Amino acid sequence: MTRWRLTIEYDGGPFMGWQRQDHGPSVQQTLEEALLRMTGEDAVFTAAGRTDAGVHALAMPAHVDVMKSLTPHRLREGLNALVRPRPVSVLDVVQVADDWHARFSCVGRRYLYRILNRRAPPALDAGKVWHVAVPLDVDAMAEGARHLIGRHDFTTYRSVHCQSDSPVKTLDRLEVTRIGDEIHIEAAARSFLHHQVRSMVGCLGLVGRGQWSPDDMRKALEARDRAALGLNAPPHGLYFVEATYP
Numbered sequence: 001m002t003r004w005r006l007t008i009e010y011d012g013g014p015f016m017g018w019q020r021q022d023h024g025p026s027v028q029q030t031l032e033e034a035l036l037r038m039t040g041e042d043a044v045f046t047a048a049g050r051t052d053a054g055v056h057a058l059a060m061p062a063h064v065d066v067m068k069s070l071t072p073h074r075l076r077e078g079l080n081a082l083v084r085p086r087p088v089s090v091l092d093v094v095q096v097a098d099d100w101h102a103r104f105s106c107v108g109r110r111y112l113y114r115i116l117n118r119r120a121p122p123a124l125d126a127g128k129v130w131h132v133a134v135p136l137d138v139d140a141m142a143e144g145a146r147h148l149i150g151r152h153d154f155t156t157y158r159s160v161h162c163q164s165d166s167p168v169k170t171l172d173r174l175e176v177t178r179i180g181d182e183i184h185i186e187a188a189a190r191s192f193l194h195h196q197v198r199s200m201v202g203c204l205g206l207v208g209r210g211q212w213s214p215d216d217m218r219k220a221l222e223a224r225d226r227a228a229l230g231l232n233a234p235p236h237g238l239y240f241v242e243a244t245y246p
Contacts, residue, residue, distance in 0.1 A: 140208060198235065
């Protein structure tokens with residue numbers, strides 16, 4: 001038995017998320033079915049994070065245990081051939097220790113949210129950005145984001161369906177920058193609650209429009225009540241960027 005670490009890129013648009021679902025295709029299912037066809041083994045892929053329906057990944061780490069003797073090159077090429085035409089790509093494959101775990105060995109995760117902030121809708125990036133046609137105040141958004149950095153109870157900014165034992169998380173970074181017509185929001189933490197990034201971004205969008213003040217981000221946080229949330233940003237602007245390991 002060999003444990004393999006894979007780095008995976010995917011377009012989340014056609015999927016119900018990373019994790020297997022009864023009501024639609026998932027990235028996990030796509031990879032597991034490809035491996036079954038390749039090796040005859042009914043193995044389970046475990047990822048560093050469980051992205052929601054519509055959320056993308058630039059470099060999602062995952063691991064899988066395979067009995068059949070394979071080279072990294074053969075495993076990568078075989079999976080990439082068999083997942084077609086699904087928009088999933090295995091970028092890299094390396095052998096790891098039997099106790100290495102994509103999720104539990106992870107000590108940090110980073111997400112990027114892309115807002116296209118221009119009047120004209122996207123043509124090439126449709127389904128890849130949140131299009132906001134009205135001008136957004138990036139400085140106000142950055143000021144509002146600073147209220148969320150640190151260790152807090154993020155009840156307001158998590159889904160009512162979140163399965164985490166505690167709403168308390170430490171947000172290491174939440175940065176807002178403008179790059180041409182796009183606004184990028186980067187979030188980094190050891191781990192995140194369900195919908196946490198999308199909830200924070202949605203409310204920052206309200207700050208950018210002038211519907212909320214930057215301090216309203218703090219007030220919503222301190223309310224510790226999901227009813228205080230202003231807006232949940234759509235999933236298609238969100239990207240899992242990377243995971244870090246010791």
